[in-house]
Amino acid sequence: MSMRGLQYHGAQDIRYNTEIPVPEVTNPNDVIVKVAYCGICGTDLHEFEVPIFFANATTKEGDRISGKQLPLVLGHEFSGIVQAVGANVTKVTPGDHVVVETTGHCSDRREYFKYNTEEPECQSCELGYENTCKDLNFLGLGVDNGALAEYTKYHQDHVLKVDKKIPLDVDALIEPLSVVYHAVELAGFKEGEDALVLGSGPIGLATLLILQAKGASKVVVSEPASVRREQAVKLGAVGFNPFEFGENATEELRKLGSRGQGFAKAFDCSGIPATYTTSIHALRAHGVACNVAIWPHKSVAHYVMDVTLEEKTSVGSLGYQTKDFKGVIELLESGKLDVEKVKSLITGKVGLKEGVTKGFKELIEHKDKHIKILVSPDL
Amino acid sequence: MSMRGLQYHGAQDIRYNTEIPVPEVTNPNDVIVKVAYCGICGTDLHEFEVPIFFANATTKEGDRISGKQLPLVLGHEFSGIVQAVGANVTKVTPGDHVVVETTGHCSDRREYFKYNTEEPECQSCELGYENTCKDLNFLGLGVDNGALAEYTKYHQDHVLKVDKKIPLDVDALIEPLSVVYHAVELAGFKEGEDALVLGSGPIGLATLLILQAKGASKVVVSEPASVRREQAVKLGAVGFNPFEFGENATEELRKLGSRGQGFAKAFDCSGIPATYTTSIHALRAHGVACNVAIWPHKSVAHYVMDVTLEEKTSVGSLGYQTKDFKGVIELLESGKLDVEKVKSLITGKVGLKEGVTKGFKELIEHKDKHIKILVSPDL
Ligand SMILES: [Zn+2]
Ligand SMILES: [Zn+2]
Ligand SMILES: [Zn+2]
Ligand SMILES: [Zn+2]
Structure with a gap:
């Protein structure tokens, strides 16, 4: 039996193929998932330009976790x-709505x-x-075939059931939400605290959305681009345009903290x-700054006393663990994380065949128009 | 009644005075302490050159906490x-051996x-x-008269009793030990972990010493100066000379972590x-780097991904709280913190009259010869 899917062959070379073998149960722990929706994210776009996660799968040795080689199906943020x-x-059991933690x-x-x-085993x-495993990779990024196809499969330990009351398109956003859920937990965020988000x-x-769901007293989103900033405001954030205040931007931001002296x-x-x-300067005393972005190898001028004088913390968050998926699912199922707000992040839905042109290329060319484009085999 | 003491009048101007009024109980919470030993530290030496903590006390408005003005008695690390x-x-009660948390x-x-x-109240x-209070200062650094005198006093909430089995000269080191106890706690150190100390x-x-007392599995002290490094080795550390390895120093250091891949x-x-x-590079995944030093306003090239890729933490520690004094006293009284090792940090004892020449100036001129010089009114 064969299926349709988008296979990664290398940089700029993603091919639509209708002859991909359908995955079968070969391991007693296998779960075969019929894909409903699969998102395309910045990592996918980056791989489209230069293989990073896929890099090992381009070699004879293959991926460090599985030994697999290209071509492999893309897609790591999905529901089914x-x-x-x-x-x-x-x-x-068959029929369950699920998401897959693809590490x-x-x-x-x-x-x-x-x-x-x-x-x-690595340290x-x-x-x-496991999220900082020295050989960390993902299904759909080199470990094995991902979800930009009709079917995919993985070990049951990576598969999480979601209540059917949550729509399947919303489920596809559980993966990107888990990335930031992990960061919010790592930063030690507590209900009732205020927070600053830099970049919209x-x-x-x-x-x-995760900060709101976890009971933030106030979330300020700082973003110079007005279209993006407005999206945050529409979702309930206090918007802040740093370009409006020039040199005084950080000082003005600090005033927006709930006590007028920075953010937790x-x-x-x-x-x-x-x-x-x-992110450091806008904190209150004992605040935590958490990096969630991927940086090029470029240094920042860091003043150690900026952290020390008020005992602030600087930390970086990478990926997620299964516990983070569970956390997001719980927030969705309990209604603390607003399903309609999550749905509003979906700015496009396309079929598999148009995945490259109307998915990858659309996102690269019209970055500011989109938040999340989902690909569905049923469209 | 008058007493002998060393008063700060300004930079380079510390005067021995035999006519200082003896402190009296004026507040029902006052504790009058007959000073046994008082250490001189880097902060005192810095104030000797340029008033920083004493700065407000040099003005008409006076210290931000007490309104006091110069001259004031120096000395903030003491027993009595x-x-x-x-x-x-x-x-x-009278007769108790005590230390004073002087914030x-x-x-x-x-x-x-x-x-x-x-x-x-500040945030x-x-x-x-309270250790990062915006107006934080110390007895003996501008808040009020300190302990480079025969007597001093403070509110009972700042006074902590120490078992008489601990010698009074060792008690005088509880203050500097509390500074690092605070840092070790802030870094989240747990019994059985390994640690790296940069600078001896x-x-x-x-x-x-605090890491050993709190059950570190291994402590490596990195220090290029051989005299200082040997002091650490004598106290039970694994010594490391970074200059021996040049460019590979950090890599070699990481190998000394208990799993051969960096420190907790x-x-x-x-x-x-x-x-x-x-301090960042030598950490294992999820390690914590804690700054305990006071920096000039000078930036460091910081690579955010160095912290992010293995979810490391960078934090800075400042001063202490009463709980840290309690922690050190408990370690001393229980024998976990070795009294003899603490005693070995005392490299000189001088009387009040020679406090400037044989204390302050000796430390400035023969930095490497000394760890801690104590001043005693009884010498
Ligand atoms: Zn992604
Ligand atoms: Zn691993
Ligand atoms: Zn000191
Ligand atoms: Zn305060």
Whole structure:
């Protein structure tokens, strides 16, 4: 049996193929998922330009977790319906609505892919932080075939059931929401605290929604581009345009903290020197600045006493763990995370065949028009 | 009644005076302490060159916490014996061996000094972090007369009793030990973890002792100066000379972590760009780098992804709270913190009269010969 899907062959080379073999249960822990919706994110766009996550899969040695080689199906942020399960699967049953936490790390290499099994577990995995596994990669980014296809599969430990009252298109956003949920938890955010979000792109908006769902007393989103800033305001943020205040921007921002003296937490979702510095300076005493952005190898001028004098913390967040998916699902199912607000982040839906032209290329060419484009095999 | 003491009149101007009035109980919470030993630290030496903490006390408005003006007695790290107490004092009684947590913050201004009482509590104090009070200062650095004299006094809330089995000269080191105890707690250090200490001056050595007392599995002290490094080794550290390895120093350091891949915690007790960068790079995944040094206003090249890729944390520690004094006293009384090791940090004892020549000037001119010089009115 074959299916339709988008395969990554290399930079600028994503091909629509109708002859991809449908995945089958080959491991008793396998869950076969019929894909409903799969988002395209900045990482996918970056891989479209230059393979980073896919880099190992382009070599003879293959991916560090699975040994797989190109071509592989793209897509790592998705929802779907369980189609079939292996004999040992207890966590889900056919018909369930599910999302997949797509990381591949040391234990997946050894227990699922049975690849390089003699390689010792890395320190992060040993300490229980699989999200910073030294060989971390994702289904749909090189570990194995992803979800820009009709079907995909993974070990049941990566598959999480979602209540059917949540629409499947909204479910597809659980993955990007988990990225920022992880950051909000890592920063030690507590209900009732205020927070600053720097940058109002897809990650910034997702951070806003998670902060609201977790009971932030106030969220200020700083973003110079008015279209993006307005999106944050529409979702309930206090908008701030740093360009309006020039040199005094940080001082003005601090006044917007609930006590008028800075924020408990700041999330840098832009990743430029100005936002890094602001994320520290705009904090109140004992505040935490958390980087959520991916930076090029470029340094920032850091003043150690800026952190020390008020015992502030600077931390960086990377990816997620299964617990973060569970957290987001709980917020959605309990209604704390507003389904309609999440839905409003979806600015386009396209079929598999137009995935490259109306998905990847549309996002690259009309960046500011979109927050999230979903691809569906049913369109 | 008058007493002998060293008064600060300004930069380069510390005067020995035999006609200082002996402090008396004027507040029902007062504790009068007969000083046993008082240390001289880097902050005192810095004030000797340029008034920073004393700056406000040089003006007509006076200190921000107490309104006091120069001249004032120096000395903020000391031990002594309770001489007399006010009517409300319940925490100590005459004859007790005590140390004094000498901070002055918002509540001291309002409740003890009754100065500028209408000024609102600062955010740090409101949040319970008096150590980062916006007007933070210390007894012996401008808040009030300190302990380079025969007697001093403060509110009972700042006075802590120490078991008489601990020698009074060792008690005088509880203050500098509390500075690093605070840092070790702030960094989230847990028993059994390994740690790196950068710099083997008085603060670095104190950090080493607290880490040992709190059950570190291994402490590596990195210090290029061999005399200082040997002091750390003598106290039980693994010594590391970064100059021996040049460009590979950080890589070699990481190998000394208990799993060969960096340290759980790193304490920068030097405060130069190289030690900041090393404090981050030498960490294992999810490690915490804590600045304990005081920096000039000079930036470091910080790579945000260095923190993000393994979810490391960069934090700065400032001063202490009463809880940190309690922590150090408990470690000393329980024997976890080795009294003999603490005693070995004392490299000189001088009388009050020679305090400037054999204390301040000796430390400035023969920095590497000394760790801690104590001044005693009884010598
Ligand atoms: Zn993504
Ligand atoms: Zn791993
Ligand atoms: Zn001191
Ligand atoms: Zn205060």
